[in-house]
Amino acid sequence: MSERAVVITGVGAISCHGAGADTLWRAARDGKSGARTYEFDRIEDQKVTQAAGVPPETVSENAVHVRPRMQDRVVHMALIAAEEAVQQSGLSKADFKDAGVIVGSGFGGANTLDDNYYFHARPHLDVRMDPFSIPKIMTNAAASWISMTFGANGPIYCNSTACSSAGQSIGMAYHMIKSGMLDRAITGGTEGCVVAGVFRAWEVLRVMTPTLCRPFSRDRNGMLLGEGAGILVLETKESAQARGATILAEVAGYGTTADAGDLLRPNPNGAARSMTQALQSGGLAPSDVAYVNAHGTATVANDVSETEAMRQVFGDGFDAVAVSSTKPVHGHGLGAAGALEAIVTINALRERIAPPNLHFTEQDPKIGFTPVTEARALDGRYAMSNSFAFGGINATLVFGRAQT
Amino acid sequence: MSNNSSPTQKLENELLDIVADETMVERALLKPDARLEDLDIASADFVLVLLAIEEKYGIYIPVDNEISTIETVQDLLTLATQKIAEEKTE
Numbered sequence: 258m259s260e261r262a263v264v265i266t267g268v269g270a271i272s273c274h275g276a277g278a279d280t281l282w283r284a285a286r287d288g289k290s291g292a293r294t295y296e297f298d299r300i301e302d303q304k305v306t307q308a309a310g311v312p313p314e315t316v317s318e319n320a321v322h323v324r325p326r327m328q329d330r331v332v333h334m335a336l337i338a339a340e341e342a343v344q345q346s347g348l349s350k351a352d353f354k355d356a357g358v359i360v361g362s363g364f365g366g367a368n369t370l371d372d373n374y375y376f377h378a379r380p381h382l383d384v385r386m387d388p389f390s391i392p393k394i395m396t397n398a399a400a401s402w403i404s405m406t407f408g409a410n411g412p413i414y415c416n417s418t419a420c421s422s423a424g425q426s427i428g429m430a431y432h433m434i435k436s437g438m439l440d441r442a443i444t445g446g447t448e449g450c451v452v453a454g455v456f457r458a459w460e461v462l463r464v465m466t467p468t469l470c471r472p473f474s475r476d477r478n479g480m481l482l483g484e485g486a487g488i489l490v491l492e493t494k495e496s497a498q499a500r501g502a503t504i505l506a507e508v509a510g511y512g513t514t515a516d517a518g519d520l521l522r523p524n525p526n527g528a529a530r531s532m533t534q535a536l537q538s539g540g541l542a543p544s545d546v547a548y549v550n551a552h553g554t555a556t557v558a559n560d561v562s563e564t565e566a567m568r569q570v571f572g573d574g575f576d577a578v579a580v581s582s583t584k585p586v587h588g589h590g591l592g593a594a595g596a597l598e599a600i601v602t603i604n605a606l607r608e609r610i611a612p613p614n615l616h617f618t619e620q621d622p623k624i625g626f627t628p629v630t631e632a633r634a635l636d637g638r639y640a641m642s643n644s645f646a647f648g649g650i651n652a653t654l655v656f657g658r659a660q661t
Numbered sequence: 662m663s664n665n666s667s668p669t670q671k672l673e674n675e676l677l678d679i680v681a682d683e684t685m686v687e688r689a690l691l692k693p694d695a696r697l698e699d700l701d702i703a704s705a706d707f708v709l710v711l712l713a714i715e716e717k718y719g720i721y722i723p724v725d726n727e728i729s730t731i732e733t734v735q736d737l738l739t740l741a742t743q744k745i746a747e748e749k750t751e
Binding site: 302304305460461462463464465466467477478479520521522555556557558 | 704705707708711712715719720721722723724725726729
């Protein structure tokens with residue numbers, strides 16, 4: 258079967274800024290920090306206090322398709338985002354009969370798991386273990402609930418590849434539709450990790466900023482933990498056009514590679530191969546890319562490595578590319594990151610605005626470039642979004658502005 | 662470092678004990694000019710060292726600062742001593 262064009266006809270999100278893909282985009286465009294102060298009763302002597310968590314009321318006020326005893330909040334968030342994306346696509350249950358659901362998560366039901374550990378270690382509190390712990394914790398729960406809710410009987414995949422989970426999921430859905438294995442897919446990622454146990458685990462790894470998340474800045478000192486869900490409806494361009502759907506953007510390319518090196522330390526060559534592969538898969542040249550929504554975690558290692566990789570890929574044209582990391586806005590959403598950032602990137606193309614990289618103060622000599630610090634006009638047709646994960650897993654998506 | 666009983670020397674000795682314990686490198690090999698790479702101490706080991714420093718001195722040092730560029734045992738000692746001093750003055 259010949260290769261088919263793949264488009265996005267629905268997007269949905271929930272993040273620290275609230276429910277709605279537009280809410281997320283406006284926060285990114287307007288440069289609103291998502292950091293909030295967290296003081297967990299369950300962490301003794303907590304040092305880091307900033308995270309971009311989703312407030313409980315944001316989840317409860319927007320909840321849809323809830324099965325109270327059977328779902329962790331990571332599923333509630335996925336269903337809120339999926340409902341928005343499906344509504345926007347204009348597709349009904351019957352349209353999803355053979356559709357795939359490819360939705361990743363890094364931690365799965367972290368809140369349930371955290372409660373279990375907490376109470377298991379404190380038998381004197383006499384709290385009964387949640388009998389539905391297993392179905393609430395399993396990382397594929399969100400993908401399965403989406404499949405059940407929207408009647409999608411095609412394949413379910415759950416990529417649990419840390420920070421590349423959502424990027425790889427969207428890329429996999431793109432490949433499956435492009436190759437003819439699927440006509441439609443509901444895809445993206447979800448993460449509900451701003452809970453005491455997971456927060457503490459990141460704190461002891463020492464990669465969280467004690468101050469502000471400043472990607473690419475000389476004085477950067479770590480990431481801002483985030484969470485949320487981003488869901489996209491992908492289908493063939495042919496089917497979208499045939500039913501007169503609004504095409505939000507085209508998925509124009511995808512690449513994924515492994516560093517096969519260090520578990521935690523990124524390798525610029527792996528990242529560069531991922532970006533190059535994404536361009537090649539879409540038949541694009543580096544000069545076609547006008548904007549890169551960088552992985553940009555604001556850790557020393559990622560930002561140096563990612564910059565070196567971008568220089569390898571874009572060469573002399575690198576200076577002409579607008580680059581920003583929007584992680585200070587929505588936090589590092591881990592398994593949801595690639596989907597939240599895909600939604601930001603798609604909207605950047607639609608509104609022709611490159612969103613700003615917050616809190617940048619000065620150029621790092623080891624990096625040697627300044628990202629977009631104020632929102633600026635974006636005219637090119639293609640934009641790239643990177644996700645790089647612990648475990649040396651790189652994923653790059655390229656999106657194209659819908660042609661009218 | 663002529664005065665073995667100076668507060669700095671005492672602190673550096675405590676820090677060397679921590680480094681030896683956490684990285685499982687023999688204490689005697691931790692000479693000031695020894696390169697961390699040659700001792701097979703990787704950046705991941707810093708996490709353990711910094712956690713032990715937090716436990717003992719109550720300070721949070723992220724891995725995302727100057728520690729990413731240090732090369733020798735002395736670099737590590739100097740940085741840790743400086744961060745502990747900074748914390749005390751805050």
